[in-house]
């Protein structure tokens with residue numbers, strides 16, 4: 001979908017700024033908001049680039065730098081911590097050869113940490129894009145990542 005088509009879905013009101021930014025980011029191949037995106041939003045809402053930049057940089061769900069096709073968010077809050085998320089995280093970092101905030105060279109995954117996902121009954125938990133994965137173990141992490149890689153390879157990504 002063209003960016004101008006996305007903008008036209010929303011009335012030019014500041015109360016729509018988060019919806020617009022989400023929509024633009026969700027339609028970005030690299031899962032981020034470019035400076036051009038922010039300028040388009042500022043123009044659409046008849047406000048300044050700095051005010052839009054302020055909103056986009058405040059919320060952790062927005063990225064102002066290119067990311068991978070899939071965003072992994074692993075919970076580091078207390079319930080998941082007690083349930084062993086550190087072992088899961090270490091295995092994930094080992095498999096992907098990534099530090100927090102980094103993207104795999106093939107641009108398939110970006111690894112992020114997050115506060116509670118609201119899925120404590122599934123601890124330790126993570127999301128990949130909008131899918132929740134819970135009761136994670138080092139073994140299950142390897143299987144999940146392998147599934148994404150297999151799917152990507154079959155789609156020729």
Ligand code: FES
Nearest residue numbers: 075077080116117
């Ligand atoms: S503490 Fe991890 S989902 Fe709530």
